[in-house]
Amino acid sequence: MAVTVDAVILTVRDDALHVLLTRRRDAPALGELALPGVFVRADEDLDDAARRAVRAKAGVDVAVRQFRAFGAVHRDPRARIISIGFIALVVADRLAEVLDDDHRLVPVERAMSGGGSGEGPALPFDHADIIQAAHSYLRADLDTSAFSFGLLPDEFTLRELQKVHEAVRGERVNKPAFRKRLLDSGKLAGTGRRDVGGKYRPAELYRVATETAA
Amino acid sequence: MAVTVDAVILTVRDDALHVLLTRRRDAPALGELALPGVFVRADEDLDDAARRAVRAKAGVDVAVRQFRAFGAVHRDPRARIISIGFIALVVADRLAEVLDDDHRLVPVERAMSGGGSGEGPALPFDHADIIQAAHSYLRADLDTSAFSFGLLPDEFTLRELQKVHEAVRGERVNKPAFRKRLLDSGKLAGTGRRDVGGKYRPAELYRVATETAA
DNA sequence: CAAATAGTGTCTCTAAGACACTATCAT
DNA sequence: ATGATAGTGTCTTAGAGACACTATTTG
Numbered sequence: 001m002a003v004t005v006d007a008v009i010l011t012v013r014d015d016a017l018h019v020l021l022t023r024r025r026d027a028p029a030l031g032e033l034a035l036p037g038v039f040v041r042a043d044e045d046l047d048d049a050a051r052r053a054v055r056a057k058a059g060v061d062v063a064v065r066q067f068r069a070f071g072a073v074h075r076d077p078r079a080r081i082i083s084i085g086f087i088a089l090v091v092a093d094r095l096a097e098v099l100d101d102d103h104r105l106v107p108v109e110r111a112m113s114g115g116g117s118g119e120g121p122a123l124p125f126d127h128a129d130i131i132q133a134a135h136s137y138l139r140a141d142l143d144t145s146a147f148s149f150g151l152l153p154d155e156f157t158l159r160e161l162q163k164v165h166e167a168v169r170g171e172r173v174n175k176p177a178f179r180k181r182l183l184d185s186g187k188l189a190g191t192g193r194r195d196v197g198g199k200y201r202p203a204e205l206y207r208v209a210t211e212t213a214a
Numbered sequence: 215m216a217v218t219v220d221a222v223i224l225t226v227r228d229d230a231l232h233v234l235l236t237r238r239r240d241a242p243a244l245g246e247l248a249l250p251g252v253f254v255r256a257d258e259d260l261d262d263a264a265r266r267a268v269r270a271k272a273g274v275d276v277a278v279r280q281f282r283a284f285g286a287v288h289r290d291p292r293a294r295i296i297s298i299g300f301i302a303l304v305v306a307d308r309l310a311e312v313l314d315d316d317h318r319l320v321p322v323e324r325a326m327s328g329g330g331s332g333e334g335p336a337l338p339f340d341h342a343d344i345i346q347a348a349h350s351y352l353r354a355d356l357d358t359s360a361f362s363f364g365l366l367p368d369e370f371t372l373r374e375l376q377k378v379h380e381a382v383r384g385e386r387v388n389k390p391a392f393r394k395r396l397l398d399s400g401k402l403a404g405t406g407r408r409d410v411g412g413k414y415r416p417a418e419l420y421r422v423a424t425e426t427a428a
Numbered sequence: 429c430a431a432a433t434a435g436t437g438t439c440t441c442t443a444a445g446a447c448a449c450t451a452t453c454a455t
Numbered sequence: 456a457t458g459a460t461a462g463t464g465t466c467t468t469a470g471a472g473a474c475a476c477t478a479t480t481t482g
Contacts, residue, residue, distance in 0.1 A: 003296050066283060071217075144354075157461090159460085176462085177444045198461095199453095200455095200458075200460045200461080201451080201454080201462090203461055372435085388471065388472050390473090394471090413433085413480090414479085414482095415480040415481080417433080431482090433480090434478075437477090438473105438476095449462105449465095450461100453458105454457100454459090454460105
């Protein structure tokens, strides 16, 4: 009975949620795109194993979040392998460097239904189910914790935050209501600074509030 | 690397959420109250293992719901054991028959903080954490699925349903709002019948709506 | 009729969606 | 000044909480 962790590394690119798939270097499904995963070592916590997988495949060291275990008897043809699913959120820019033919960003919509590239074959194992469960978890978690801020850089504008919410939820969000809700939630702390790169009126930059006020 | 499932068997008794703890028959923590659990067999799905554990310890065959995996390296002193946590919901009456000195119902509040009986020692392993996570999961799930109806018999009154919600959430619920919300949700189907046992005005009996209307 | 619970009407308040407006900055 | 985006005010609507009321059944 072996235990692995599978990492669902998510990012927002072109206003759509994408998942990082990597080409398998081992049988089965050798050469196919799949979720990166590692076997859990005997002296390693599950979270540490997930972070190790993310570091190895995406080159970043970020917080991870467990969302479910997958253990159907025949999910892996080799042997009985139980996998714990983890989500890792990364800013798209930080992922761009590692992308190549073996490391591809695929829209979650496509990954869940069809295959990894184009309308190709479906993902191996139960990876499509795992991605679907991860997406569902993240959508529910958007408003209940601060984990989802991992999809943004340290400082961000409210517009960018709204875009992230829209990408994860898959639908438009009402601007005034969104701004009021987030600003009143106490999760955001305004830096004095403004967004410099824009071509028009610069937006206020915010960061995640440090847990201070009581 | 071994994999177990731990079952958090919950029920509502005396308007409070209780968890079923069983006296361990093996080392370590032999003789102490703990969550019932079993090792996952090689040819057995995780859900099936959880149902097997519930059937063995509570004598009932009910739906189970996975909520999280627990895999800290030293959570079990014997060896590296990863446990998948499952919730099972049972009507208190059906549990009454199996209760004895080795099968005790303990309020979740007490089980999470102190020990299994009285203000006794803490639960072994990370079982207090597991119960806390289960409680948290169920509270969040109350309004999003129909799973929580497992805490009630097939037919129930709105008053009983409200009591269940109050027990899980740990706080009073507004009656008119609760009734309107639940009746409008389409999750309930009114049977023509009334509650017979009561001493005063009999209440309408409802059951979970079968997924028909589209 | 008295008691006790079942079920509802009303008022208020909060939050969200729709829409349009004002504010600000780059060019 | 123009254009495009940042940010806000207002109106409406939906839903929850508070409170009190009516309705129904048993004894």
